[in-house]
Amino acid sequence: MGIKEFFSRHFSSTEESFLNPGFLLKIAGVALALFLLTYFLFSWTMDTVIHSRKEVIVPDIQGKSAANALQLISENDLAMKIAGYEFNDSVPISTVLRQVPPAGATVREGKIVKVVFSQGGELVFTPSLIGLPLRNAELLLRQRQLLLGEVSESYSLKAEKGTVLSQEPKAETSVSKNTMVAVVVSAGEPPAGIVLMPDFRQRKLAETYQWASDNKLKVETIEDPSSLFPGGTIIDQTPAADTVVSAGSVVTLTASSRKSAAGQEEKEFRIPYVVPQSGSQRHIRVVTVGKQGDREIFNGLREPGSKIDLTVPYGGADKIRIFVNGILVEEREVK
Template structure:
């Protein structure tokens, strides 16, 4: 709840509660009541201190007199317990519920900020992208509630709170008043012949006006109206009285927002039309389905798509005629308490035909006969009235938790027929056992009538799909289709998964999770870049092996003689060392053949001068020495290297002179 902003309807807000006997009171020995911050048709809201945990909370206290109605108070308590089980970051948490004397109360999270109504007043009409960004956390909260079997029944901008975190500067959006929601069971399926409809007339789904029946699609309708307001700054249906507005919800479609704000894409109009279809079978089944559709539209807006005929076609509801011929019951619309009190028409009683008074009987026997007939007539009317009003009814037996066979047998023993509704998930009721019945246990049903029984599918769980190889957008869609949430994305190098595709997920594929659990993605950045090492002067075989290990390609482009680089080693490389490469790039090498070799001619027995000249002409260095037993003749006795050997140019040839 929110000081000075949020209300239990449209009534007084921001009052200080001067003279309020509740102010200063200690409820349940725990909650010290402070200033009143809101007042509505059913309850007042106070800022309070939780003395046990030393924290500030909001306490909603039912108005005096309502708590005296045992049935109403019991429903208030049941709804509080149901709402307390709902834990979601976009839901105002319900901490506690209790009674203290004549006070029936809820203790809730205190949210200090403003409401979506304030945003609409200041900023609407707003761009579609921003409108959807504001609606997304609201739908996320409603989706969590719908999965838990709860419907809100009073979705409106006043119940959407926006608080700014002073430490980070980010805004938090929370949906309030789930304490007024009712568990989706037989309790919510009251028809207009005896139920109380909770809701604000501007956001009321047509079926609530017609017969008082509500399911998750009523919340979807209200969310669609809120989206229309964000886009246009106006409500879709206006009237001089609440009953006129309710009539329009039943008989008139919500107009396309683009009629008021030209330029809104057709697929955004189609999204609003789908959410607010008067035929509820044309609406998304629950808030999770609508949230998925919002994601599709947000993506199109983010990509700057002006017109998407396929998306528009997918979202546009089928052309159907809402049943205007449905018999509408009289309703009393009470504003601003946001209640529709439905009143059953009185049961038909046969009218007595007026006749001319008979002439005075001549004999007392005729008077006695008339008396007997009158008594019989009165008795017959009494019995008929009893039969019509009560006698033909029986109580619905309690079959919650039973197996299908046991429940069917129990209903048959009571003279009732079982009709099997769509199965639903339950965190508490095992699969195959009864979750709820319509009418609820103990409710009146015509003898021989039908009781709709809903069996449990067990706990709602989903396996993480295999996402490897998908793009990030495809993976997010796959998670949404599996009723799981997208968490965060991290990037990692991969030599095998192409850039932009999913490498893995956390939790891994095949892990079984609760609905809406966040799944993180690891996206490939492609192969990791490689910095090329310097292989000049090193064996080319080592260079080629290193490149292959890095996913690169190496080749020998040429071989050359080198007097400085050993044979088989790299003389040069292209590209040069230090270049950054990616997988598949090619590096070429020029490899040394070693120094160039030439054949040494034989100069034995030649004169030293002629032999020296011959060798020097070929590029050799010549050194002479006296052979053993030197005689001074001046001829070559031997040479090293010998004639016919191959040696590098410039090598030294030693001549032994005799």
């Protein structure tokens, strides 16, 4: 039977010829043969490519830094893939914790080695300890999985004996668990003969001049016309409060030189705040938030139940934020 006759018999225009069981069986047989041939050729090709690669020994990269691990992997014609990260207090950050396949395994070149890296010790934030009795500060550190470090003392006019004056690292610093936090605690008021710098912030210049004269100190004044406080109010000082000073020392004061518009009485927004009654001294911070950014207008220790009464001119701030022991406890709109 010729080709012309074959096509005329099996590819005629009639629908019945395409539905002929014999014809369909032939087509299926040809398709199966082509599939098997393709699969065989593909498998043979891949097997040839894979087995043409040399066998290598997986190097030991556990405990290596990321850079050293990648170098060892590359030198052995292997590839590396990051499989994850884990916290580990005893292994430095970016160090290989585990690998798959393990060191010593025999593999072909190009094999992917999966690794898990250390993220170092789990991080926590240091709490604010300022204003707390030493015992309470130590308990708070334990709750945060931190340790009390070196404890030193310093005389203070503003804090009760045994109260934390400062800390290192500072509050809200990100550190590893079991980090030691050093503190300075108040040793109470100084004995006779030792003069400490008072906290003159938010007080009037006249008070400072009198105190400096009594203690034979020199005063230098810097004016700040952009201050939110009324003119003549001290907004910053050097040295800081509780610093030991001696006769002849220079005290630098930054004072507000703000002036209201001529003939107009400047309206002010009052900021009264009462320190919670229970517990010990609190570290209070008051911050204004406005178009010029955040500005601290109060920062100090206050006794339970004591009152703080500040004022800022309308237009000088949009919001007032009050922090107690480093925690935002209140936010007020200036309106």
